[in-house]
Amino acid sequence: MDRRTFLKASAGIGALASTGGLSAPALAQGAAARTLRFVPQANLANFDPIWGTQYVVRNASVLVWDTLYGVDDKLEPQRQMVESEEVSADGLTWTFKLREGLRFHDGERVLAKDCVASLARWCVRDGMGQMIRAIQEELVAVDDRSFRWRLKSPYPKMLLALGKNNTPMAFIMPERLARTDPFQQITEFVGSGPMRFARNEWVPGARSVFTKFDQYQPRREPASWLAGGKRMLVDRIEWHIMPDPATASGALQNGEVDWWETPLTDLIPTLRRNRNIAVDIADPLGNIGSFRFNHLHPPFSDVRARRAVQMALSQEDYMRAVVGDDNNMWRLLPSFFTPETPLYTEAGGEPLKGPRNIDAAKRLLAEAGYSGQPITVLVAQDQAPLKAMGEVTNALLRSLGMNVDFVATDWGTVGQRRSMKNPPGQGGWHIFHTWHAGADCVNPAAYLALRANGEQAWFGWPSSAEVEAARDRWFAATTLDQEKAAVADMNRAAMQHVTYIPNGFYLGYQAWRRNVTGVVKAPIPFFWGVAKS
Amino acid sequence: MLAYIIRRILATIPVMVVVALFVFSLLYIAPGDPAAVIAGDQATPADVERIRASLGLDRPFLVRFGAWAWDIVRGDLGTSIFTNLPVSLMIKQRIEPTLSLMIITLLLAVGIAVPMGVVAAWKAGSWIDRAVMVFAVFGFSVPVFVVGYLLAYVFALELDWLPVQGYTAFSEGFGPWFENLILPAIALGGVYIALIARITRATMLEVLQQDYIRTARAKGANQGSILFLHALKNAAVPIVTVVGIGVALLIGGAVVTESVFAIPGLGRLTVDAILRRDYPVIQGVILLFSFVYVLVNLVVDLLYTLFDPRIRY
Numbered sequence: 001m002d003r004r005t006f007l008k009a010s011a012g013i014g015a016l017a018s019t020g021g022l023s024a025p026a027l028a029q030g031a032a033a034r035t036l037r038f039v040p041q042a043n044l045a046n047f048d049p050i051w052g053t054q055y056v057v058r059n060a061s062v063l064v065w066d067t068l069y070g071v072d073d074k075l076e077p078q079r080q081m082v083e084s085e086e087v088s089a090d091g092l093t094w095t096f097k098l099r100e101g102l103r104f105h106d107g108e109r110v111l112a113k114d115c116v117a118s119l120a121r122w123c124v125r126d127g128m129g130q131m132i133r134a135i136q137e138e139l140v141a142v143d144d145r146s147f148r149w150r151l152k153s154p155y156p157k158m159l160l161a162l163g164k165n166n167t168p169m170a171f172i173m174p175e176r177l178a179r180t181d182p183f184q185q186i187t188e189f190v191g192s193g194p195m196r197f198a199r200n201e202w203v204p205g206a207r208s209v210f211t212k213f214d215q216y217q218p219r220r221e222p223a224s225w226l227a228g229g230k231r232m233l234v235d236r237i238e239w240h241i242m243p244d245p246a247t248a249s250g251a252l253q254n255g256e257v258d259w260w261e262t263p264l265t266d267l268i269p270t271l272r273r274n275r276n277i278a279v280d281i282a283d284p285l286g287n288i289g290s291f292r293f294n295h296l297h298p299p300f301s302d303v304r305a306r307r308a309v310q311m312a313l314s315q316e317d318y319m320r321a322v323v324g325d326d327n328n329m330w331r332l333l334p335s336f337f338t339p340e341t342p343l344y345t346e347a348g349g350e351p352l353k354g355p356r357n358i359d360a361a362k363r364l365l366a367e368a369g370y371s372g373q374p375i376t377v378l379v380a381q382d383q384a385p386l387k388a389m390g391e392v393t394n395a396l397l398r399s400l401g402m403n404v405d406f407v408a409t410d411w412g413t414v415g416q417r418r419s420m421k422n423p424p425g426q427g428g429w430h431i432f433h434t435w436h437a438g439a440d441c442v443n444p445a446a447y448l449a450l451r452a453n454g455e456q457a458w459f460g461w462p463s464s465a466e467v468e469a470a471r472d473r474w475f476a477a478t479t480l481d482q483e484k485a486a487v488a489d490m491n492r493a494a495m496q497h498v499t500y501i502p503n504g505f506y507l508g509y510q511a512w513r514r515n516v517t518g519v520v521k522a523p524i525p526f527f528w529g530v531a532k533s
Numbered sequence: 534m535l536a537y538i539i540r541r542i543l544a545t546i547p548v549m550v551v552v553a554l555f556v557f558s559l560l561y562i563a564p565g566d567p568a569a570v571i572a573g574d575q576a577t578p579a580d581v582e583r584i585r586a587s588l589g590l591d592r593p594f595l596v597r598f599g600a601w602a603w604d605i606v607r608g609d610l611g612t613s614i615f616t617n618l619p620v621s622l623m624i625k626q627r628i629e630p631t632l633s634l635m636i637i638t639l640l641l642a643v644g645i646a647v648p649m650g651v652v653a654a655w656k657a658g659s660w661i662d663r664a665v666m667v668f669a670v671f672g673f674s675v676p677v678f679v680v681g682y683l684l685a686y687v688f689a690l691e692l693d694w695l696p697v698q699g700y701t702a703f704s705e706g707f708g709p710w711f712e713n714l715i716l717p718a719i720a721l722g723g724v725y726i727a728l729i730a731r732i733t734r735a736t737m738l739e740v741l742q743q744d745y746i747r748t749a750r751a752k753g754a755n756q757g758s759i760l761f762l763h764a765l766k767n768a769a770v771p772i773v774t775v776v777g778i779g780v781a782l783l784i785g786g787a788v789v790t791e792s793v794f795a796i797p798g799l800g801r802l803t804v805d806a807i808l809r810r811d812y813p814v815i816q817g818v819i820l821l822f823s824f825v826y827v828l829v830n831l832v833v834d835l836l837y838t839l840f841d842p843r844i845r846y
Contacts, residue, residue, distance in 0.1 A: 247792075251795070256699065410565070411808075
């Protein structure tokens, strides 16, 4: 027992002894053991997973809302709310039947009409949902437990769309909430997930609280990421927002919190030295760093200029800047896709392999017509990985003889400025950095950043018919071999086009108190199966 | 006096109008896009544009300002772009921790700094005086967050006497409430103590040279009553002025302190809102801080009459 607890207990016992009530400490300890205190990666400022697609919103939403399907740790969609599905021989009609006994937190049964309304709302905001909506004939409730989705053309990736972990996920809400405009927030947070959201205890930016939903019926199968039985072993989960990593580290060491989602790499040695704390990889799917070009304006409107940077770029430099000297936390990535996943390919990745060639890069840059104009690089100083990437980019471009306009700003400004298509000298940009969760890069389904559909593409607006054609082939593929072939083509085409440059693959840590068990490595912090003694 | 108070309160209206216009204009021209933050990194440019339109952020400046100003006049601080909660509710959730921190810091600072300054003036030129001045230099020089980290390391992590972070509401007990605030108050109070101690010392030195002090000594008054009854009372006006001005330091320092100690106060609310570009929250909180600061200055002016009966309004 530490000094503070002893002093408090002595004072408490003294006070309680005078009143005759000595049982409170045991009760308090029991309640504490059923409450899990978690420090999330970011502030949960809003709580509509369709309206706000940030990862932290999704991570909280999986507690409150359930999905029809959920991917397991092999990224295969498994039934969750669905009892069975039927697809017609021509692939045009999908009929889904819900499990019995599903209830929302307000006590109402989950009905097929709730699923219809929820999917209609999700389709507006999600890439795969938009594809389905484009070929939709009808989406109707057949009866209370069944609904039907009729399409104009087959969509083999239907179950993946409904069960993927990429945001926005296809969460099922009560019909009255799901009828909210997808570009407006819902006003109630009622779901059918294993936890309720304690709205009266929500202090946005400081604390969010979830309490166990006793009527939740988990599946019988063992839990595996978003699939299987979501059995809650704690009654209450408190999310404590701590913007300062040193404070979060101190709180974890002091036992004031139980689980920290994203500890800073620099603090890991300190946490490892504490025998009460366990440290391990958070998400085996990791992250892919991104060096993003603006394809609309010179010099990077010329593929030769982009290839010049590609042949000079050292992924090792970027990764050491981002994660430090722990070689277990990063690897070289001659690919746009997540390593050690079924579709991973290095086809066409030669430009990112082997020794870097600065001289050849300079020659290619000159061929592309670069003549010393300032290169505007947007660098978010309030995001540690991006700040590090920006410093390396500054050095890289200068080594190529480029004139760098280093714009040190915050992520909010980067977010606004990167959407501007103006020339860089008029408020636009040439380069910015970001990273993509590995879970979003396992296949083309939600990989917005790899699209090359020109003006409709993600920021940078790359345009490549070959990349888009390969993507379309993946969506149409019905076998794993077909998918692999399509992804290899997409990777090759994107490397040649230099859609963007992946500047490495890196992992992050998570840390928790040793009296907490059941923490798994996954792209989302899963609370089912987590217990606290 | 009452007329003076009423005049001063009415005078806050034009001040608030200027502050409101300035803040709104600054946010309008500042870079950043809340729609992009809301939409997230996976959103398309079209999504961002649609969200911007749904939030009314594509409307002209005068339309937006006019709508917001009209709401303010009706007592409505607006709704947060992100949380969809009323700004007034968000402020209400966060005001107690900030107020608690500021009050404890103020009491701590005045309680330590004034006696320090008095003793330093009394023992001018001695090692005590020099120690106080050295402390003042450190108080000004060492950033709040550095002091905060050091205090948390020593008293929370190493000695385990106090918590590292957090806030417990006053309604849950004085002990836990005070426990959570003592380290942040010390961290935040450092620069405040340094400032007040120096001003107290300087003012006291001047007052201790006055004839009436010599007269009091000649009449046999003890040192304590000379310092605290005769001298300090006459030195109080500049001290109170500095305490009032220092409230602005407290407000600014609270932002850093609340982040370091994870206190869910208005300071953190402001920082989060600025980083997200949650315009209604930023505007609402800054208006509140401005109003509080104006009121504090009024209270300071009124306190003058307590210490110097020659001052009457």
